[in-house]
Amino acid sequence: MGIIFNKPLIGVVMCQIDKGGHPTQTVHNKYLDAVISAGGVPLALPHNLMDVPLLLETALSVLDGVLLTGSPSNIEPWHYGEEGKEPQADPGRDRLAFNLITHAIGKKMPLFGICRGMQELVVANGGALYRQISQHRQFQRHHEDLAQPLEQQYAPAHVVMIEPDGLLYRLLNSTTLAVNSLHQQGIRETGPQLRIEARAPDGLIEAVSLRHHPFALAVQWHPEWHAESVLASRQLFEGFIRAALIYHKEKTP
Secondary structure: OOEEOOEEEEEEEOEEEEEOOEEEEEOOHHHHHHHHHOOOEEEEEOHHHHHOHHHHHHHHHHOOEEEEOOOOOEOOHHHHOOOOOOOOEOHHHHHHHHHHHHHHHHHOOOEEEEOHHHHHHHHHOOOEEEOOHHHOOOOOOOOOOOOOOHHHHOOOOEEEEEOOOOHHHHHHOOOEEEEOOOOOOEEEEOOOOEEEEEEOOOOOEEEEEEOOOOOEEEEOOOOOOOOOOOHHHHHHHHHHHHHHHHHHHHHOO
16 A cells, blocks of 8 residues: 555645635645646645544555645744744644654654745754744845746756755756745755754854655745656655655565
C-alpha cells in the first residue's frame, strides 16, 4: 500500500477558513497540480485527523511524503517563545503540521515545505521567526502587492543566493535563482538541526534543509505557481517525488 500505479502518495496539509459561516478546510489547486505533474498522488490531510490518533496513524502509515503548503495564516507565536496573539492564526494547522514534521523526521520520510511550511519546519526544530519583516529596516520588501493581479504578485521579485554543496544546489545545479516573494514573516533563527540553503540579497534566509535526513527541504518562495512551466520549480517537485519513490521502495518489505 501507499503507492498507486508506481506513483507515491503525498500527504498535503490543509488550512482552516470560514466560508459563509461554515468552517471549511481547503488547499489550493496549484499545490495538488504541482504534485500530480511531478508524478505524485496528492492526499489532502484535514485537521480532524488530530482528533482521532488512530486515523492520523493510519494516514501516515501509507504516505510516502509530506507537502507543507503556504497559507494566509501564521504560526501562533507561543510556539517559538513569543507573547501576544496572531490575528491570522490557524491552530489546527499548527498541531497537524508539527505532528507531520515529527513523524517525517522519525521515519526519514521526504518532506517539502513552502512558505508557511518552511516556517513550520524551522519552528518545529527550535527556530524562531520575524513576525513582521517590514518592521525591520535591514530587509527589503518581501510581501506582494495585493492590488496587482495574481500573475504580477507571483512574478519574480528578487534573486536568492544558493549555498554550494547543499540539497538545493544539487537539485538546481545553480548558485542563483530568481524567485517570487509573498510573505510577511521570515526566519530569524533556524535551530541547530537545520542547514541554510539560500538567502536573499538582504540576508534573509530563503531555504533550509534538515541535516541527516534524505530529503527534508523548505523554501520561502512559491515554486508551486506554474510549476510545470518553470524549470527550477519543476526540478524541486520532481526531486521531492523521486525521494518519495525511494522512500516507498525502502519501507516496503
